[in-house]
Amino acid sequence: MTTTPIARGLEGVVFTESKLTFIDGEKGILTHLGIPIQEWAESSSFEELSYALLHGRLPNAKELDHFDHDLRQHRYVPQELIENIKLYPRRMNPMQALRTAVSHLGMLDPHSEDDTHEGRYRIGVHLIAQFATIIAAIARVKEGKEPVAPRKDLGHAANFLYMLKGHVPTEEEARLFDMALILHADHSMNASTFTAIATISTLSDMYSAITSAVGSLKGPLHGGANEAVMDMLDDIGSLSHVDDYIGGKLERKEKIMGVGHRVYKYFDPRSRVLRDYAALVAEKQGKSNYYQMLERIEGIVLEKLSAKKLYPNVDFYSGVVYSDLGIKKEFFTPIFALARISGWVASVLEYVEHNRLLRPNALYTGPVDQHYVEIEKR
Ligand SMILES: CC(=O)SCCNC(=O)CCNC(=O)[C@H](O)C(C)(C)COP(=O)(O)OP(=O)(O)OC[C@H]1O[C@@H](n2cnc3c(N)ncnc32)[C@H](O)[C@@H]1OP(=O)(O)O
Ligand SMILES: O=C([O-])CC(=O)C(=O)O
Numbered sequence: 001m002t003t004t005p006i007a008r009g010l011e012g013v014v015f016t017e018s019k020l021t022f023i024d025g026e027k028g029i030l031t032h033l034g035i036p037i038q039e040w041a042e043s044s045s046f047e048e049l050s051y052a053l054l055h056g057r058l059p060n061a062k063e064l065d066h067f068d069h070d071l072r073q074h075r076y077v078p079q080e081l082i083e084n085i086k087l088y089p090r091r092m093n094p095m096q097a098l099r100t101a102v103s104h105l106g107m108l109d110p111h112s113e114d115d116t117h118e119g120r121y122r123i124g125v126h127l128i129a130q131f132a133t134i135i136a137a138i139a140r141v142k143e144g145k146e147p148v149a150p151r152k153d154l155g156h157a158a159n160f161l162y163m164l165k166g167h168v169p170t171e172e173e174a175r176l177f178d179m180a181l182i183l184h185a186d187h188s189m190n191a192s193t194f195t196a197i198a199t200i201s202t203l204s205d206m207y208s209a210i211t212s213a214v215g216s217l218k219g220p221l222h223g224g225a226n227e228a229v230m231d232m233l234d235d236i237g238s239l240s241h242v243d244d245y246i247g248g249k250l251e252r253k254e255k256i257m258g259v260g261h262r263v264y265k266y267f268d269p270r271s272r273v274l275r276d277y278a279a280l281v282a283e284k285q286g287k288s289n290y291y292q293m294l295e296r297i298e299g300i301v302l303e304k305l306s307a308k309k310l311y312p313n314v315d316f317y318s319g320v321v322y323s324d325l326g327i328k329k330e331f332f333t334p335i336f337a338l339a340r341i342s343g344w345v346a347s348v349l350e351y352v353e354h355n356r357l358l359r360p361n362a363l364y365t366g367p368v369d370q371h372y373v374e375i376e377k378r
Pocket of ligand 1: 221223225254256257259261308
């Protein structure tokens with residue numbers, strides 16, 4: 001009988017090194033390249049953080065300009081892809097649609113199999129730019145509207161909101177959205193990044209790695225939780241029902257969406273930044289029902305679950321920020337992908353430099369010493 005311990009959910013397993021992101025889950029600290037997430041959110045841009053993750057350092061002004069130019073140039077996707085998106089069923093799940101579109105884009109790229117660092121980098125940067133165009137096109141088609149072509153004169157966040165809604169956002173809206181993208185860009189070995197790495201570790205191509213990652217992010221235990229939080233709020237309906245609803249869930253030992261984390265055993269620092277922004281927006285526009293419900297749920301969670309080290313995570317307040325920007329809840333998870341694409345690409349590039357096939361073991365607990373039995377004798 002073997003005594004090999006099983007790391008259920010791979011908890012605590014360290015399988016590689018990375019210079020990108022550090023998390024101290026006990027203290028609620030998150031840094032990229034050693035710089036606290038709060039500073040990135042306050043002072044940087046999604047474009048700059050993407051560069052920093054891909055290159056392992058902050059860009060100078062010229063490098064950032066060049067990178068930004070590169071992203072703007074590659075926002076366009078082949079018309080064939082747009083025409084295909086128009087053929088997807090209107091009831092499509094936007095994450096399924098994104099997964100399909102990224103895979104399709106790979107087939108349209110004659111250099112999709114380029115396995116040099118430069119080749120993979122090129123595909124990665126193009127995907128960072130193109131995710132915005134694809135997600136906005138999916139949203140428009142789902143609403144029965146014509147997709148809006150990207151504009152080169154807008155920053156990444158502003159251009160996405162423009163393509164989504166068909167009008168240029170205010171500076172304040174673009175900045176708020178940019179900040180949300182920054183907060184979601186990378187998070188060390190989360191499930192979707194790990195999935196991307198598992199795929200590239202077989203020396204498959206970049207499109208396959210990113211397609212796998214989209215599928216992984218979709219689940220409600222990961223990126224899908226932001227939409228699930230809004231479903232929960234819609235179910236609750238009003239502030240006066242929060243206590244009964246959450247109390248009932250806790251009694252039945254059901255999970256509260258947007259709460260808990262594999263690594264954070266304290267507040268997820270991103271949830272604090274998002275809460276502060278959500279509070280600001282709520283104050284300006286008159287306290288939204290959603291925000292008030294979340295505040296109350298957070299109070300109950302802290303009272304009842306903090307002993308179990310369960311706190312709000314990044315998905316808890318993000319939806320309320322997106323809904324204040326007029327974005328529908330079924331697009332919250334695609335927006336997570338719009339940000340996380342940078343972390344996926346950077347992590348894949350970093351891992352594959354010193355590639356080793358990912359191939360863990362399972363402890364065999366099935367029958368032994370059996371023989372094949374003819375079907376008539378079973
Ligand atoms: C971007 C992101 O991916 S952030 C995470 C987004 N996901 C969510 O918000 C979904 C809700 N949260 C969860 O399901 C979990 O906390 C996860 C998946 C994030 C982490 O899961 P794990 O580390 O595997 O923890 P696990 O599910 O084993 O839970 C440990 C204990 O905490 C409890 N618990 C965990 N999350 C919650 C929650 N959201 N609400 C209530 N109880 C919870 C579990 O019931 C379990 O209790 P027990 O020990 O009494 O059985
Ligand atoms: O790190 C994780 O497991 C999940 C998470 O918060 C993220 O991917 O942003």
